[in-house]
Amino acid sequence: MSVEITTLANQVCESIVKDIIDGTIGQGQKLNEPELAKTYGISRGPLREAISRLEAMRLITRVPNVGARVVQLSYEELLDIYQIRESLEGLAARLAAQRMNSSETQDLRQLLTSHRKHIQKTQGQSYFQQEGDVDFHYRIIQGSKNPRLINMLAGDLYQLVRMYRYQFSVSSNRPEQALKEHDQICSAIEEGDAELAEWLMKRHINNARNNIMRRMHTQSNPHDGDTL
Amino acid sequence: MSVEITTLANQVCESIVKDIIDGTIGQGQKLNEPELAKTYGISRGPLREAISRLEAMRLITRVPNVGARVVQLSYEELLDIYQIRESLEGLAARLAAQRMNSSETQDLRQLLTSHRKHIQKTQGQSYFQQEGDVDFHYRIIQGSKNPRLINMLAGDLYQLVRMYRYQFSVSSNRPEQALKEHDQICSAIEEGDAELAEWLMKRHINNARNNIMRRMHTQSNPHDGDTL
DNA sequence: TGATCTAATATTGTCGACAATATAGGGGAA
DNA sequence: TTCCCCTATATTGTCGACAATATTAGATCA
Numbered sequence: 001m002s003v004e005i006t007t008l009a010n011q012v013c014e015s016i017v018k019d020i021i022d023g024t025i026g027q028g029q030k031l032n033e034p035e036l037a038k039t040y041g042i043s044r045g046p047l048r049e050a051i052s053r054l055e056a057m058r059l060i061t062r063v064p065n066v067g068a069r070v071v072q073l074s075y076e077e078l079l080d081i082y083q084i085r086e087s088l089e090g091l092a093a094r095l096a097a098q099r100m101n102s103s104e105t106q107d108l109r110q111l112l113t114s115h116r117k118h119i120q121k122t123q124g125q126s127y128f129q130q131e132g133d134v135d136f137h138y139r140i141i142q143g144s145k146n147p148r149l150i151n152m153l154a155g156d157l158y159q160l161v162r163m164y165r166y167q168f169s170v171s172s173n174r175p176e177q178a179l180k181e182h183d184q185i186c187s188a189i190e191e192g193d194a195e196l197a198e199w200l201m202k203r204h205i206n207n208a209r210n211n212i213m214r215r216m217h218t219q220s221n222p223h224d225g226d227t228l
Numbered sequence: 229m230s231v232e233i234t235t236l237a238n239q240v241c242e243s244i245v246k247d248i249i250d251g252t253i254g255q256g257q258k259l260n261e262p263e264l265a266k267t268y269g270i271s272r273g274p275l276r277e278a279i280s281r282l283e284a285m286r287l288i289t290r291v292p293n294v295g296a297r298v299v300q301l302s303y304e305e306l307l308d309i310y311q312i313r314e315s316l317e318g319l320a321a322r323l324a325a326q327r328m329n330s331s332e333t334q335d336l337r338q339l340l341t342s343h344r345k346h347i348q349k350t351q352g353q354s355y356f357q358q359e360g361d362v363d364f365h366y367r368i369i370q371g372s373k374n375p376r377l378i379n380m381l382a383g384d385l386y387q388l389v390r391m392y393r394y395q396f397s398v399s400s401n402r403p404e405q406a407l408k409e410h411d412q413i414c415s416a417i418e419e420g421d422a423e424l425a426e427w428l429m430k431r432h433i434n435n436a437r438n439n440i441m442r443r444m445h446t447q448s449n450p451h452d453g454d455t456l
Numbered sequence: 457t458g459a460t461c462t463a464a465t466a467t468t469g470t471c472g473a474c475a476a477t478a479t480a481g482g483g484g485a486a
Numbered sequence: 487t488t489c490c491c492c493t494a495t496a497t498t499g500t501c502g503a504c505a506a507t508a509t510t511a512g513a514t515c516a
Contacts, residue, residue, distance in 0.1 A: 056284030080374045087315040
């Protein structure tokens with residue numbers, strides 16, 4: 001029973017992250033310090049600390065003496081991120097295949113089973129699949145047992161991915177296919193086939209990336225006039 | 229002529245980074261805020277901001293209500309980092325092969341020529357090669373033209389690598405070999421052979437990693453009693 | 457009318473002081 | 487002697503105020 005020891009700056013940071021991800025604080029919007037401090041009921045000290053962390057996870061950009069702005073999302077950057085994910089999660093899958101023990105792989109298999117049930121029950125509804133997808137990838141990332149890799153992927157990068165999903169409505173429109181790919185990856189990990197696990201994971205993420213690119217060409221950039 | 233506009237927190241942050249990298253502030257050492265503030269002649273406000281940035285680049289770890297400590301370097305973590313570098317710089321090399329223009333590749337070739345001269349002149353002295361190595365990799369990273377990738381590699385990760393090099397004296401003891409590998413990578417990029425560039429880069433970094441592993445087994449962990 | 461300079465305002469950067477928490481040291485009991 | 491508790495100290499977290507810089511609005515001049 002770990003006592004949730006935390007600080008004001010921490011709590012407010014999490015709040016702001018949530019507000020940025022779900023769009024309460026919009027893209028490109030200026031972060032006014034006195035205003036925000038009032039909103040969250042704290043002083044500017046811890047608020048600035050929180051802002052520093054937001055900067056660290058690249059959710060905002062900061063200019064000295066001018067202030068902080070929420071990042072502007074673009075399809076190009078999203079594609080850049082998926083490219084990085086492909087490399088890094090490929091590595092994670094390889095390591096997971098080498099390092100996950102049998103109880104961990106069993107849990108992973110069980111997770112997939114529950115996902116399958118969800119999909120069957122909801123007739124392929126994608127919302128749950130989204131969180132499930134995150135969860136699946138999250139477990140494999142943990143399974144890599146490379147602390148810095150875990151930090152990079154699960155820490156900062158995933159906040160971004162979540163933000164894009166919220167605001168661009170980038171949800172997998174083919175959860176069955178995604179599940180099948182997850183299944184293949186899981187099997188490779190169970191068998192300890194590191195090379196295959198890496199290759200499958202990279203292809204899996206590349207598929208998602210291509211999916212985004214298709215969407216990017218068919219539909220015009222959403223939320224693109226919101227710059228204000 | 230860009231005017232170097234900066235803030236106190238920024239300057240002090242850079243100073244501390246330098247002090248951590250060269251060991252002035254040792255591994256695992258506690259960062260005492262009042263003391264540091266006095267040392268650098270600023271108040272605790274901007275100092276804490278600087279500390280936040282150090283935390284962001286993972287040079288220190290922080291515990292609420294307890295304080296900040298410089299990270300403890302270990303060979304295991306160094307290997308973890310090289311694993312990440314292998315993936316990420318492999319990607320960077322692939323993108324560089326696709327995206328660098330002819331003037332950029334010419335500059336890269338020129339850099340290698342100057343490195344060769346240096347090595348011949350200094351009879352294979354490794355110090356210059358170290359910085360030169362950083363420089364070579366740095367250019368390829370830039371050549372990827374993926375801003376987030378550049379940030380990850382050139383921003384945070386390289387500070388760590390530099391710190392290890394300083395404190396573990398991890399210098400390539402075979403600069404000629406390294407130069408040859410650089411040469412191969414450069415050729416692949418010139419020819420736009422993305423696959424080959426990636427493969428060569430990954431092998432290059434893996435060689436360096438194996439080099440570290442060998443060293444790790446032959447000599448005992450240096451600086452290991454310094455924990456205090 | 458349009459541009460440029462200037463003054464007023466707003467916002468960020470910095471500081472010192474106070475509150476809350478953790479650490480260290482001494483004294484007492486088993 | 488050893489362990490535990492309690493107190494004194496040190497350190498981190500938070501706050502409000504002031505200084506420095508940027509932004510805005512208005513006035514003056516071409």
